[in-house]
Amino acid sequence: MTLLEISGLTLDLPNGKRLLHGIDLTVSVGETVALVGESGSGKSLTAQSVLGLLPSGAQTSGQVLVEGSDVLTMKPPELLAYRRSTAAMVFQDPRAGINPMRTIGDHLTEALRLGEGWSVARARERAIEVLAAVDMPRPHDHLRQYPHELSGGMLQRVMIAGALAGSPRLLVCDEPTTALDVTTQAQILRVLAEQRDKRSMGLLFITHDLNLAASLCDRVYVMNDGRVGEEGPARQVFLNPETAYARRLVAATPTITVQPNEVPAPAATAPGPAVLEVRDLTKTYRARGREPVHAAKNVTVDIRRGDALGVVGESGSGKSTLARMIVGLERADAGTIAIDGHTLKGQPRKRVDRLDRARRVQMVFQDPYLSLDPRMTASQAVEDALHLHHPRLRMADIRTQALTLLSSVGLATTQAEALPRTLSGGQRQRVAIARALAIEPSLLVMDEATSALDVSVQAQVLDVISEIRRERGLTILFISHDLAVVRRVCERSVVMRAGEIVESAPTIDLLTRPQHEYTRLLVDSVPRVMLVGGNT
Amino acid sequence: MSRPTPTMALKVMRSTGHRRVTVSWTISIVVLGLFTLAAIFAPLVAPYNPDQLDFGAIYANPNLAHWLGTDSLGRDTLSRIIYGARTALLAPLIVVIASTILGILLGLLAGWRGGWIDAAIGRLLDVLLSFPALLIAILAVALFGKGLVAPVIAMSIAYAPFVARLTRSLVISERARPYVSAYRVQGFSGGWIALRRVLPNVVPTVGAQSTLNFGYVLAELAGLSFLGLGVQAPTADWGAMINESQAGLVGGHFLPALIPAIAVVIVVVAVNVIGEEISERIGGGTPA
Structure with a gap:
């Protein structure tokens, strides 16, 4: 029907x-x-x-x-x-769709009481019923809670419960x-x-x-x-x-489904020297009056030259903090970070140290809408970086180099003169990549670099990344919440949870034979189409 | 965006509506333009020397010879208004520019460095804000003598906190944006990022806001002259003109005092209309 x-x-x-x-x-x-x-x-x-x-x-x-x-x-x-x-609707962002000043109970019973003229007791009963239906652990208690007390997932269940309250078809x-x-x-x-x-x-x-x-x-x-x-x-x-x-x-x-005939990528193509050596890195955020948050607990990671290492984890697992410590935006509490055998210390102050650090490691940020200066055109962004690191170069040469870099990430000369706001998300992220490459770093850290992009644009940017890796032999630390994307880029991956690395293995092995229970949960949670028979 | 998406098109439709050029905006521009031109070309425009006495025409009503009448000494009111526009416009302009520069520097320093510097500057601004600008100006006159120089400097300092606070909050939000982190990772120094990249991104908004101060400063300086502490006789000034014409009010000669008062009101309103429109256009625009 x-x-x-x-x-x-x-x-x-x-x-x-x-x-x-x-x-x-x-x-x-x-x-x-x-x-x-x-x-x-x-x-x-x-x-x-x-x-x-x-x-x-x-x-x-x-x-x-x-x-x-x-x-x-x-x-x-x-x-x-x-x-x-x-009919009822459930929206994308549960936090944007609920009044932060009212309790969950208010949210769920309001429409029934005011719209249908139900009594408070009857509306409450229905609210508890729908909360139980969406698997909320303590329906009675939740009615008195405020939105900020619940996590995003819990809140989305409340929103679904709210949609179900009117028994929509x-x-x-x-x-x-x-x-x-x-x-x-x-x-x-x-x-x-x-x-x-x-x-x-x-x-x-x-x-x-x-x-x-x-x-x-x-x-x-x-x-x-x-x-x-x-x-x-x-x-x-x-x-x-x-x-x-x-x-x-x-x-x-991108998919995490491994083809039966797919062979694992050769582990570490010709074991080169280690580019990145992270040893026992620890970082704890202590906010007053709150439980300390362990963003990194004894994290140890190695990447060899030319390799790409994936760091996978859910929000709050500490993967971004790891990236920020490696590029020097955050200071570690304990542990060491060495790039090309040179141990990095804190945030560099002197010009020589700053430039040295920048040549060792560069970063591509998550949101290309915010990581580019709104006032600088694509080529200016790249020229700035070139000028800083090659002060003796003539402006004309810098410009030529900037255009070459931009075209190597697939941007036309006409787009080089465009301000970020006139570029699409994918184009902006290409500018960010070109800007990082301009400094010719030993290591490129990409923090959720494709998460804000549409799949087809993401695929193009991932192609650009693998092309650059082929041509320049770039070493990459690739951070993502998306196993499928990591699988497309990285031969090896580590899984992080609550600041700890729980598993480290070739990416294919992580997907096919996860050892740690959390990795297994992560892999099983990714929706996918079964290739052979059966229902999903 | 290479191509507007439906969702974006909706947002644009909802947020801006239609940006219309209002009648009040046009009138304000014309009025301010006329006053500015009159001030610049005062010797050419004014029908009389503003200080020229004419005892044959004391308290003349508006007529063909004196369009706006004359005052108690027979001086032509129109000419004095035109010459008075010079101090009326120039002094607030200097104050606005000086307070903006001072405020931006303080705000940038406080917002960028944070910590104890921010706290120290913050308390300093609190102290300044607790005194009315006019009071500080009067204090400056008491210390350094009458005239416009001391009040202009005092007002520049008195208005800087407003600018500094706005700048500070903008810098703090700008500092948290990833493009600043990106500059750091590239190896740029903090000072370079603050002065060369963050500052230009906040100046349009701050500048637009401080044009709004122009009107207030104009009115307060006129008030100062009215109290006899600002521009000194016989120099033509709107505030001083009102002051000098007080005596005539009793005798029913209200025009010599009323006309400069109206001039103050007209210019202040015009400047505020323009200032609000500018800050709305810049502040209300979507940042990148």
Whole structure:
């Protein structure tokens, strides 16, 4: 039985720009449908139109039928009733969607009390019931808690509970797990699947993660540029995509599934000298009146010349602190860091020391939107670095070198004159990479360098990285929360949890034969499509 | 962004609306432009010498010879307003520029270095802020004598804390951004990053904010002259003109006092409209 039927949905902004070009989509009762696409594909807009959340002044045509009535033509009171009883939505960032001044109980009972006229006791009962349904450990206690007392994963469960409180028949989830760690994501997905089956809800699931879509959903719609490019059963779209765009997207999506015939990469190509030697590095943050946080506990890491080492861990595991200590942005409490056999001490002060440190290690930061100076063009950013390290070079030569570097990361001369705000995320990250390469460091630290990028852009940047590695024999410390990305770049990886390295092995071995239970949990939590038979 | 995404297009639509050039903005620009031109070309524009006495035309009402009438000594009010615009505009301009430079330097130092330097500068600013600017200016006059030089210097110092506080908070938020860390990792010195890279990123916002001080300074300096502590007779000045014409009020000759007062109001309003518009455009714009 069809629950949601979108047919020929178009959406124009008041300025005449068309954002959706005739979307057709159906969701049946009890079915899970994924809407997959990169940022700007219009997937969120499509999802929001299901709830009647349209941008002000937008012109629509087509139909969004939910149980036979058209959401687009509903009058405000009808829309209100529809949102209360028929459809609900879960958003990406749970913390942005909840009032920080009100308790969880207020959040869950408000709509029932004010909208449905339920008594406090009855609304409370329902709140406890839905909290229990989403596996919250102590439903009674949670009602009195404030949002800041709960972790992101817990809070997202509260948001799901809130969506379930009105017993909707259609649940729209807009990237509900994107802001969460992979193990938390696995829990949320399990809760969602459970509730879908129990209440035979239809689930419209918006995500940029093809692996996730394929592992959770029955059918997948691939969106691109305001159009549905391809649709079909999830496994089919993933394993055998028909359109060129879907094929590109699937190819760009990194996966942790190891092909049976895949041989482990040769461990350490010709054992060269160690570039980075980290010994017993320890760092503890002590905030007044709080438990001390151990960001690094006796961390010991080696990288040989030309190797790429992955550091994998969830948020708060201390991987970024490790990176910041290695590049000298943070001071370690104890332990030593040596690059090329030269022991580094704290933050360098004198000019000679600073330049020496910079030539040993450079860093590419996570967010290319913040790591570039907004006032400096792409080539100026690179020229600054060149000028600092080669003060005797003539400006004309510096400029030529900067342009060469930028073109080596795939930026055209025209883009060299562009300010960061006019460049896309991928282009900005290329500028950041070129800027780091300009100094010709022995070691390049990349801290979540591709996490803020779309999959296809991420794939391009990863290609640039491996090309540079081939050409320059660069040594890389690659930090990421994403096992699949690490697997694409690094031969060896270490897994960090709460400041400790729990396992260190060739990346393939980590994925196929994890030794530590935490590594196993991490690997098992990553959504993936089973290649051979069976359901996921 | 190479291509605006739907989500972005929505954000832009919601946040800015339509940036319209308002009537008040246009009028303010024209008014301030006229006053500035009149001040610069005063000898060419003014119909009379501002100090020229004419005992045949004391307290003349506006007529063809004297468009805005004359005062108790028969001096042409229009000419005095035009010459008075020189001090009225120049002195606040100097104060705004000087206080901005001083405030930015203090704020940059406090925000960038933090620690005890920040604390020390912070307390200094607190002390300065606890005295009204006019009081500090009067103190300066008491110490160094009447005239405009002492009050202008005093006001420059008195207004610096406002600028310094804003600069400090902007620098602190800027310092935490990864691009600053990126410069450090590249090997640039802290001083270079602060002066050459962070400073230019905060100056537009701070500058826009301090144009708002212009109006306040103008009014306060006029007040100082009104009290007889600022510009000294016989130099034409709006505040001094109001002061000199007080006696005439009793006799029903209110124009010589009213006109300079209106001039003060018009310029202050015009400057504030412009200042607010500028700071809204710069401050409200999306940073990169």
